[in-house]
Amino acid sequence: MNESIRKVRLDGPPPRHATQASPTVAPTDARAMAPTQPVAKPERATKLRQVAFLALLVGALVYTAQQRRPIGPSAGALDVKILVSRVPADQSAPLRIGTYNIHGGKGTDGRRDLPRIAGVLGGLDFVGLNEVLGSDWFADEDQAATLGRQLKMTSLYTPTEERWFHAKFGNGLLTKLDVTSWQVVPLARTYGKSFRNLLHVRARAANGTPVNIVVTHIDRSDDRERHAQLRTVAEYFVGLQKPAVLLGDMNSDADDPEIERLLKNADVVDVLGKARGFQTPRHIDWIFTRGVEVVDAGLTPAGPSDHPHVWAELTIPAQE
Numbered sequence: 499m500n501e502s503i504r505k506v507r508l509d510g511p512p513p514r515h516a517t518q519a520s521p522t523v524a525p526t527d528a529r530a531m532a533p534t535q536p537v538a539k540p541e542r543a544t545k546l547r548q549v550a551f552l553a554l555l556v557g558a559l560v561y562t563a564q565q566r567r568p569i570g571p572s573a574g575a576l577d578v579k580i581l582v583s584r585v586p587a588d589q590s591a592p593l594r595i596g597t598y599n600i601h602g603g604k605g606t607d608g609r610r611d612l613p614r615i616a617g618v619l620g621g622l623d624f625v626g627l628n629e630v631l632g633s634d635w636f637a638d639e640d641q642a643a644t645l646g647r648q649l650k651m652t653s654l655y656t657p658t659e660e661r662w663f664h665a666k667f668g669n670g671l672l673t674k675l676d677v678t679s680w681q682v683v684p685l686a687r688t689y690g691k692s693f694r695n696l697l698h699v700r701a702r703a704a705n706g707t708p709v710n711i712v713v714t715h716i717d718r719s720d721d722r723e724r725h726a727q728l729r730t731v732a733e734y735f736v737g738l739q740k741p742a743v744l745l746g747d748m749n750s751d752a753d754d755p756e757i758e759r760l761l762k763n764a765d766v767v768d769v770l771g772k773a774r775g776f777q778t779p780r781h782i783d784w785i786f787t788r789g790v791e792v793v794d795a796g797l798t799p800a801g802p803s804d805h806p807h808v809w810a811e812l813t814i815p816a817q818e
Contacts, residue, residue, distance in 0.1 A: 603631070619672065656669050675709070678701065694714070773796070785810050796808075
């Protein structure tokens with residue numbers, strides 16, 4: 499009987515006091531439950547790095563391109579196609595000369611119009627030009643060359659500085675005089691913003707007399723720079739053999755001490771002062787002469803440019 503009871507207990511349901519095992523539940527991890535962030539693909543990361551590198555490269559290129567860089571000295575000869583009418587060597591010769599800061603061809607109305615500039619310069623034998631723009635991606639020739647074509651005069655562009663990988667800005671000339679040689683002398687820059695130069699031209703008047711002509715544009719951004727450059731140009735001019743002419747935008751009026759010092763030289767003549775006296779309005783564009791006779795001089799008001807055009811009729815003495 500005991501054996502039967504043992505079998506029944508073994509085969510029957512478990513006793514009431516026995517507990518059943520509960521299913522095991524893994525502990526909860528908050529980090530594991532958080533939504534996963536998308537992982538950037540290697541290709542996308544590479545493209546981002548390439549874009550960043552390209553942006554830095556473009557920025558460096560733009561910064562470098564817009565910086566002003568000086569253009570050094572140069573020299574040469576000029577093949578003048580159309581010359582002034584010749585006169586005998588034993589006679590004096592007329593010379594009609596002018597200086598014009600063309601402001602890149604932009605007038606007081608804000609409009610850029612080189613034919614309007616050319617209209618002011620007709621009838622001259624030699625013109626010194628300031629603030630001439632060079633060729634670039636939008637213009638295939640410098641402004642001096644354009645004016646030369648329009649006026650049927652030989653041109654020369656002498657840039658002072660380079661920007662945006664082009665000879666951007668400088669001086670120039672238009673001539674019907676026979677130019678035997680020309681030389682560009684950079685002016686020192688210590689305090690100012692822009693680079694400047696002087697252009698020394700050795701020409702022959704209609705009677706064959708050699709004439710030294712200097713074209714320049716003085717910086718105005720710092721008075722110390724302006725005075726130093728003006729002094730350098732004045733000393734250069736006074737040291738030339740006569741006859742000699744100095745013309746350009748000096749960025750200095752008659753009260754400037756450097757202008758006063760230049761005019762203290764007994765043989766230096768201010769053509770406007772000589773021809774017009776006290777009737778001359780305030781101006782910063784000048785023509786000075788040594789060893790020539792001033793017949794007449796005048797000033798065409800601003801309009802085609804933000805500067806007036808100063809002109810003079812001179813007489814070059816016969817060859818000795």
